[in-house]
Structures are given as structure tokens and as C-alpha cells.
Amino acid sequence: MRTIIFRFTAPYLTSLMVLFSVFVLLRGHNEPGGGFIGGLIAASAFAIYGIACGVAPVRRALYFHPLAISACGLFFAVIAGLLSVFTGQGFMTGLWAFPAILGGDVGLSTPLLFDIGVYLVVVGSITSIALALEERESD
Amino acid sequence: MLPGGLHASDYLIVMPVAICLLFGAVLLMLRKRIDWHPFFAIPGFLALFVVDVLLLLKVAAEGPQTMMMGSWKAPFGIAFTVDMMGALFVTVAGFVGLASAIYAVGSINRTERRYGFFPFLFLMMGGVSGAFLTGDLFNLYVWFEVLLIGSFGLLILGSEHEQLDGATKYCFLNLVATTLFLITTGYLYGLTGTLNMADIAEKAGQMENDGALFTIAVLFLVAFGMKAAAFPLNFWLPASYHTPRFVVSALFAGLLTKVGVYALIRVLMMLLPPERAELATLIGWVAALTMLVGALGALAQSDLRRLLNYLVISGIGIIMAGLALPAADGGLVDAAAAASGQATGATGSAMLAVGLSGSIFYALHSIVVMTALYLAAGMAARVAGTSSLRSMGGLWRERPGLAALMLIFLFAVSGLPPFSGFWPKVALVRGTIGADLPWLAAMILLSGFLTTIASARLFALAFWRNRPAPGEAPPQMRSEFMAEGEPSPAFSLLPLLILAVFVVAAGVTPQWLLAWTDVAASGVVDPASYVESVFGGGS
Numbered sequence: 001m002r003t004i005i006f007r008f009t010a011p012y013l014t015s016l017m018v019l020f021s022v023f024v025l026l027r028g029h030n031e032p033g034g035g036f037i038g039g040l041i042a043a044s045a046f047a048i049y050g051i052a053c054g055v056a057p058v059r060r061a062l063y064f065h066p067l068a069i070s071a072c073g074l075f076f077a078v079i080a081g082l083l084s085v086f087t088g089q090g091f092m093t094g095l096w097a098f099p100a101i102l103g104g105d106v107g108l109s110t111p112l113l114f115d116i117g118v119y120l121v122v123v124g125s126i127t128s129i130a131l132a133l134e135e136r137e138s139d
Numbered sequence: 140m141l142p143g144g145l146h147a148s149d150y151l152i153v154m155p156v157a158i159c160l161l162f163g164a165v166l167l168m169l170r171k172r173i174d175w176h177p178f179f180a181i182p183g184f185l186a187l188f189v190v191d192v193l194l195l196l197k198v199a200a201e202g203p204q205t206m207m208m209g210s211w212k213a214p215f216g217i218a219f220t221v222d223m224m225g226a227l228f229v230t231v232a233g234f235v236g237l238a239s240a241i242y243a244v245g246s247i248n249r250t251e252r253r254y255g256f257f258p259f260l261f262l263m264m265g266g267v268s269g270a271f272l273t274g275d276l277f278n279l280y281v282w283f284e285v286l287l288i289g290s291f292g293l294l295i296l297g298s299e300h301e302q303l304d305g306a307t308k309y310c311f312l313n314l315v316a317t318t319l320f321l322i323t324t325g326y327l328y329g330l331t332g333t334l335n336m337a338d339i340a341e342k343a344g345q346m347e348n349d350g351a352l353f354t355i356a357v358l359f360l361v362a363f364g365m366k367a368a369a370f371p372l373n374f375w376l377p378a379s380y381h382t383p384r385f386v387v388s389a390l391f392a393g394l395l396t397k398v399g400v401y402a403l404i405r406v407l408m409m410l411l412p413p414e415r416a417e418l419a420t421l422i423g424w425v426a427a428l429t430m431l432v433g434a435l436g437a438l439a440q441s442d443l444r445r446l447l448n449y450l451v452i453s454g455i456g457i458i459m460a461g462l463a464l465p466a467a468d469g470g471l472v473d474a475a476a477a478a479s480g481q482a483t484g485a486t487g488s489a490m491l492a493v494g495l496s497g498s499i500f501y502a503l504h505s506i507v508v509m510t511a512l513y514l515a516a517g518m519a520a521r522v523a524g525t526s527s528l529r530s531m532g533g534l535w536r537e538r539p540g541l542a543a544l545m546l547i548f549l550f551a552v553s554g555l556p557p558f559s560g561f562w563p564k565v566a567l568v569r570g571t572i573g574a575d576l577p578w579l580a581a582m583i584l585l586s587g588f589l590t591t592i593a594s595a596r597l598f599a600l601a602f603w604r605n606r607p608a609p610g611e612a613p614p615q616m617r618s619e620f621m622a623e624g625e626p627s628p629a630f631s632l633l634p635l636l637i638l639a640v641f642v643v644a645a646g647v648t649p650q651w652l653l654a655w656t657d658v659a660a661s662g663v664v665d666p667a668s669y670v671e672s673v674f675g676g677g678s
Contacts, residue, residue, distance in 0.1 A: 071167030071258070078160045081153075088145045090210040091153040091219075 002052070010052030017045035025119050029107075035115035039122025046123075047130040055135045058127075066131065070124025077117030080110040151194040152206050152219050152272060155229055158187050159265030167258040177244045180257040184237040187264065191226075191233035198226040199655065203662065203672035205274065213673045214335035220274025222669050223659035224499055228401055229271040231503045234641065235393050235510040236264045238634035242514050243386045245630030246521075251296045251384070259296075263289030263390070270398050274673060276324050276410075277334045279402060283317055283366075290395060293387045294379070305382035312375035316365035323358040330355070337673035339410050340666050348413065356414035359406045360422070366399030369459060370429040373452050377436065380451070381444040385517025388444060392451045393510030397502050400458050407462060408495060409663045416465060423463035427582040429456030434589035438596070443516045443526040446597055450512070450552055453586055454505040460567050460583055461498025464491050464574040488664060490573050496660035497566030500652060504559040504645060508551045511638040515545045518631050519601055528597065533606035542602045544635045549594035551642045554587045559645035562653065 021041035028034030050058045062069070084093040096109045162183035169175055198204055203222040207213060221229070240260065247256050266286025273279050294306045328334055330351055331342045343352055361372070368376040376396070380388050407415040407422075415422075433453025440446040518541055519534055520526040535542045551558035564583060571580040645652050662668060 065170065067255075068168045068170060071164045071170075074160060075164035075168070078157055078164065082157060084210075085150055090145070090207050091150065091157075092208045093210040 006052050010049055014045045014049040017048070018042050021045065021119075025115060026112075028115055029109075029111060035118030036122055039119045040126065042119070042123045043126035043130060046127045047134070050131055050134045055131050058131060062127070066124045066128035068124070070121050070128065073117040073120025073122075073124060075117070076120065077114050080114035080117060083110050083113075148193070148197060149204070149206060151190060151197060152204050152221050154190040155187055155194070155233065155268035155272065156265050158183065158190060159261045159268060163258045163261030163265060166261065167255065170253070170255065170258075173249055173252040176252055176257045180240050180260070181244065183261065184233070184240040184264075187268075188230075188233040188237045191230040191268075194221065195226040195230045198223055199658070203669050205672045214333050214338035217278050218274035218335055218337070218673055219272050220337065220669065220673055221272050222662045222666075222672075223655060224401075224404070224663055225271045227499065227503060227655055227659055228397070228506075229268050231506050232264070232267050232271065232394055235390065235506055235638070236260075236267075238637050239386050239390050239510060239514070241630060241637075242389075242517075242634040246386055246517065247384065254296050254298075255292060256296060259289045259292035260390075261289075262286075263293060263394075265289070267394050267398055271401060274336050274669075275334050276327065276336055276339065276406075279405075280317070280321055280324055283320065283398070283402075286395065286398065287313055287317065290391060293390075294383050296383060296387065299382075302382045305379035308375050309379035312365060312372075316362050316372075319358060319362040319365070323355055323362060326351075326358070327355050335673065336405070336410060337666070337670040341670060343411055344413075352411060353414045353417060356407060356411045356418060359411075360403070360418060363399045363403040363406065364425065367396050367403060367455050367459075368399070368429075368452050369455055370425050370432055373429065373432065373455075376452060377445060377448040380448045381442065385444070385513055385520065388447075389510045389513030389517070392447065392513055393506045396451060396455055397458075397506050400455060400502055403459070404462065404495070404498065404663060409666050409669070412664075415462070419463050419465050422459060423576060423579050426456045426459035426463050427579060429453070429459060430582055430586035431456070431589075434586040434593065437593035438589060441528045443520060443528060443531070443597070443601065444513070446528070446593065447509070447512055447516060450590065450593070451505075451509050453590055454501070454509065454552070456586065457564065457567065457583060458498045458502045458505065460571060460579055461494040461496075461501070463576065463579060464494040464570055465576075490570060492657065492660040492664045493566055494570030494574065494660075495663060496653070496656045497563045497570055499659050500566065500645075500649075500656040501560070501563035503652070503656070504551065504563055504642075507638050507641050508548055508560065511544075511548045511635060511642070512552060514631075514638075515541060515548060515635055518635075519545065523601070523606075528600040530607060531601040532604045533602075535602040540632060541635075542598075544632075544639055545602065546598060547639055547642060549598055551646065553591040553594050555591065557643075557646045559642045559649075561646060562649040566653075 021038040024033040024041060025035055025038035028038065046058055046062070049061070064072075081092040084091060084095055087093070087095065092110075092114075094109055094111045096107055098105065098107055162179060166176055166179055169179070194204075198221055203220060205213070205218055205220045208217040208219065211217070240257075243256065243260070263286050266282050266284075266289055269282035269285060270279055273282060291306065291310060294309060295302050324334070327339065330346070331339050333339055333342060346352060365372040380391055383391070407418070430453050433449045433451070433456055436449035437446050437453065440449060516526070518538070519531070522534060522538055522541070523531045525531060547558060551560040554560040554564040564587060568580045568583055571577070571583065
């Protein structure tokens with residue numbers, strides 16, 4: 001798959017897909033989207049980059065090992081659940097804050113943190129599987 | 140008291156799961172710093188055990204505890220409900236988890252740590268704890284999946300050919316069982332419209348007996364029986380448990396089959412008691428055959444771990460015997476009540492609780508003793524350089540401390556006094572004879588006798604006799620055990636000593652544990668307090 005057209009377009013395609021995945025992640029609370037589907041889009045972006053330019057550049061570009069990204073997501077998800085402990089409500093109760101930035105209608109919440117956690121878990125695990133499969137093929 | 144109305148101790152119920160997942164995630168992020176792993180893992184497991192004990196004490200003092208996830212109201216949200224049975228299981232699981240983690244520090248090498256031994260261990264313990272704590276049937280399925288993912292990772296840690304072979308069988312059978320569990324949960328949801336266990340227990344009790352619930356009970360029996368390695372579905376266990384590292388086998392043998400047994404008790408005894416009563420004879424036969432297959436299989440094996448695999452199966456049979464007692468108010472109770480000279484429903488119910496108490500006690504004992512036996516066997520195999528009973532020998536002279544501990548655990552697993560296996564067997568034999576099932580009592584005693592012979596054979600061959608001359612039996616797989624290196628005696632003997640303390644304490648003074656398992660059993664037979672904790676002002 002190392003054609004010149006594919007190799008030329010892959011970086012643009014990847015960056016667009018990662019951007020779109022973040023968009024899908026953030027709109028997910030009230031509209032279709034969310035961490036899981038966003039994570040899948042981002043993971044397929046990295047997979048495309050891996051197919052076009054080889055696995056080593058993807059690993060270099062990601063900097064962190066995919067499994068570490070996954071673990072970080074799990075960490076965020078648990079922390080999102082634990083935050084409600086400090087307010088004395090049940091585990092994983094959603095907490096919302098509307099800070100006075102951007103007109104005060106941007107909701108920061110523990111469900112958002114949880115969703116980011118899901119996003120990272122999905123990105124990490126699917127990318128790790130995809131890169132392992134691609135590596136085998138190019139050897 | 141916190142602003143939202145919950146006390147800090149109310150969070151104990153979610154802490155075992157949260158601690159495991161947090162430590163697992165942090166250790167996975169630190170995957171390059173494998174030297175740090177033990178320094179995180181041991182405090183992590185210590186914290187898990189402390190939280191488990193606090194939870195157990197809280198449940199013992201205040202009765203079943205419930206926390207609704209995300210403050211949703213029961214029965215719509217996911218409930219975490221812990222009663223005495225769940226608390227006992229989760230505490231003992233944390234106990235053997237701690238012991239195994241200490242053992243693993245000395246026996247798991249750097250490559251295996253880099254593959255993620257400790258993160259997977261935490262993930263698996265998180266799944267096991269979640270399964271014991273959840274009060275939601277679908278959530279139970281999810282925790283089964285979590286612990287399976289952790290166990291898959293642990294199973295193939297060395298990526299050896301034999302391990303992949305064992306893992307394939309293990310994964311395939313477990314996926315079939317989990318799928319069956321999921322499908323059955325779907326049926327039950329279609330029938331009752333709820334997944335909350337307390338709600339199911341109430342609704343299923345009011346439904347007319349048209350065979351649908353009976354079908355569901357049979358499907359659950361098959362699914363959890365497969366998980367627990369009960370008789371016709373036990374073949375996957377001896378085919379896979381001897382391939383991973385000893386410490387991994389130890390945790391698998393101690394915990395994973397018992398999660399299946401726990402689910403069986405929870406679903407059949409608490410959610411579907413009338414259907415369980417109809418199935419009692421079948422469960423009795425399954426229990427008897429599981430015991431015998433396990434004990435006879437153990438007699439036939441010449442490899443240390445394969446022998447122990449069969450002892451696990453035999454123990455599962457004994458636990459299931461407590462589920463085979465006839466119902467408190469069914470037709471069969473007349474014979475049982477006549478046998479004991481009283482024809483009241485209360486007697487039958489009490490008898491059911493006696494048998495179940497024995498089962499729970501035996502399950503707890505089996506978790507500790509099977510883990511201990513595998514860990515001790517791991518040490519023995521490392522000293523001898525092989526795990527084949529044909530070429531082992533002379534360990535009594537080389538390692539007297541290890542041999543003495545091994546003897547304690549072998550006595551316990553055979554059910555000989557004064558160790559922990561004796562009292563639950565007494566309770567089970569009493570329960571089965573009281574329920575007019577003398578053949579089942581005879582089977583328990585027979586399997587105990589056969590297990591004693593198998594244990595004696597193990598001890599005589601591996602420890603007592605002199606080591607055979609190297610020419611007679613060439614040691615196999617020597618490289619595998621030598622590669623693990625010789626750990627310092629403290630790291631290997633300390634966990635065995637910790638586990639032996641339980642075995643001796645539960646054997647010499649069983650009253651404290653028996654009092655708790657009695658509460659646990661009556662809480663399952665009559666789940667009123669469980670239901671009350673979920674619906675009566677649960678937060």
C-alpha cells in the first residue's frame with residue numbers, strides 16, 4: 001500500500017480524522033457520538049497512517065505506548081467515578097460545573113471526564129491491536 | 140457525614156473495585172518502570188485486603204449494604220449490594236490476592252513483569268471483587284468479562300506453545316459459558332423486566348410456575364457449572380490450568396472456579412429457589428460425580444499441577460453438595476422432616492441453611508487451600524527442578540519448612556482435622572443426612588477418602604522418599620523452572636505462612652467463621668434483608 005498518492009494523502013487524512021474524532025467525542029453527551037465511537041475513528045486514523053507510512057512512524061508520533069494511553073483512559077474513568085465521593089453522593093454520580101468562560105454555557109462534568117477515559121481506552125487498545133497486525137505484515 | 144448524606148464508610152463497597160482498577164491503570168502506565176511494580180503492587184493489595192476486611196466488619200455489624208451507581212434509584216440503576224456471603228468471598232479473595240502478590244514478587248521474572256503481570260493481576264482481582272459485590276445480574280456478567288480479560292493476559296504470560304494451547308481451550312470454553320450466561324440473562328430480563336437481583340428475587344417468587352423460569356434455572360446451571368468446572372463440563376480445567384506460572388495457576392484455581400460457584404449459589408439459591416428445589420436431585424448427581432471424577436483423576440496423575448487441578452474439581456463437587464438439599468417447603472421436605480421427626484417448614488429451611496453454610500465455608504476454605512497448595516507446589520517444583528512426581532523426591536530433607544506447610548495444606552484439602560477442611564464437611568454430611576440423602580453423604584466421605592490417598596501419594600513421592608537417581612527418570616521441563624530463579628525464602632514462605640494461619644485458625648477454632656457463614660447462608664435462603672437494603676432507603 002505504499003503508493004505515492006496514498007502516502008501523500010495519509011497525513012492529511014489522519015489529522016482530519018483525529019480532529020473529527022475529538023469533535024464526535026465532545027458532542028457525544030447530548031447528540032449522537034461519544035467516547036467509544038470517537039475512539040474508533042481516532043484508532044482507524046492511526047491505522048491508516050500505519051498502513052501508508054509504516055508502523056514505526058506511528059509509534060514515534062504517538063510517543064506513548066498505545067497500552068499506556070489505554071491505561072490512562074481507565075485511570076480517568078475511575079477518577080471520574082470517585083470524584084462524587086467528595087460530595088457524599090453515590091459512586092459515579094454526575095457532577096456538573098459551568099465556569100464563566102465562553103459565556104458560561106460550556107458544561108464541564110464528570111460524565112465528560114468518563115467519556116474522555118472511554119475515548120482513550122478505545123484509542124489505546126484498538127491502535128495497539130491494529131499496529132501489532134500491521135507490523136506482522138510489513139516484516 | 141458528607142454533604143450528600145453518605146458516610147465515608149458507605150464507600151467501602153465500591154473501594155475494592157476502584158482500588159484494583161486504579162492500581163492496574165497506574166501500573167500499566169508505568170510499564171517501562173518494571174522495578175517499581177512490586178512497590179506499587181504490594182501496598183495496593185494490602186489496601187485491597189484492608190478495605191475488604193473493613194467492609195466485612197461493617198456488613199457483620201449492620202447487615203447488607205447497598206450503593207446505587209450514579210445515585211439512580213433501585214431497581215433502575217446498577218446496584219452494588221453486598222451481603223454476608225459477598226463480603227466473606229471478597230475478603231478471602233483479597234486475602235489470597237495479597238498472598239499471591241507477595242509470592243509473585245519473588246517468582247515472576249522481568250520479562251513477565253514487562254508483559255504486564257501485575258496490571259493483569261489487578262484487573263483480574265477487580266473483576267473478581269466486582270462479581271462478588273454487584274447486585275445486578277447484567278453487571279455480574281460484565282465483571283465476569285473483566286476477570287476473563289485479566290485471566291487471559293495472565294494465562295499466556297510466557298507466550299509458550301503449551302500455554303497458547305491451554306489458553307485456547309480455556310478461552311473457548313469460557314466464552315461459550317459467558318455467552319450462555321448472557322443469553323439466559325436476556326431471557327430472564329424478558330420475563331421479569333428487571334436485572335436487579337433483589338427485584339428479580341421478589342418478582343420471580345410471585346410468578347406462576349409455567350416452566351419458563353425452570354428453563355432459565357437449567358441454563359444458569361449449565362453456564363455457571365461450566366465456569367465452576369462441574370462434572371460433565373469440567374474437562375477444560377485440567378487441560379489449561381497446568382500451563383501458566385504456578386502463582387497464576389494458584390489464583391485461577393483458588394478464585395476463578397469459586398466465582399462460578401458463587402454465581403451459582405446467588406442465582407439458584409437466592410433468585411430462583413423453587414426451580415432450584417426441582418433441580419436438587421440433578422445437582423446432587425452432578426455434585427457427586429464431580430467429587431468422584433476429581434478425586435479419581437487426582438489419583439491417576441503423575442504431574443504435581445495436574446494432580447492439583449483434579450483436587451480443585453473435587454472441591455467444587457463438595458461445594459455443590461450443599462446446593463442439592465431438597466426445598467424448605469417442597470414435596471421432598473416431607474421425607475426430610477419425617478427423618479428428623481419434625482414436620483415444620485422451618486426445619487427444612489434451617490436445614491437448607493446448614494447445608495449452604497457448609498458449602499460457603501468449604502468454598503472459602505477451598506479458595507485459601509487450593510491457592511496455598513499451588514504456591515507450595517511451585518516452590519517444590521523449583522527446588523526439585525521438575526514438577527513430575529516420577530522424578531521428584533527428598534524434599535522433606537532439603538526443605539523441612541516447606542514440607543511441613545505442604546502437609547498442613549494436604550491435610551486440609553483432604554478434610555482431616557484439625558484443619559479448615561474438616562468442619563464444612565461435617566456440616567455438609569450433617570445437612571445431607573438430615574435431608575435424607577445418605578448416598579450424597581457417602582459420596583462426600585468417599586471422595587474425602589480418595590483425596591486423602593491422592594494427597595498421601597503426592598507427599599510420599601515428592602517429599603518423603605529419597606530423590607530417585609537421575610538416570611531412572613530424566614527431569615523434564617527443567618529449564619522452565621530454573622529460568623524463574625531462586626527467590627529469597629522470605630518471599631516464598633511468607634505467603635504460605637499467611638495462608639497457613641487461616642487454615643489452622645479456621646480448623647482449630649471454627650466458631651468465628653461458622654457464625655459468619657451461618658449468617659451468610661440464612662441471608663441467601665431468606666433474602667428479606669438483602670431486598671430491604673436495596674429498596675429500603677438505599678442511597
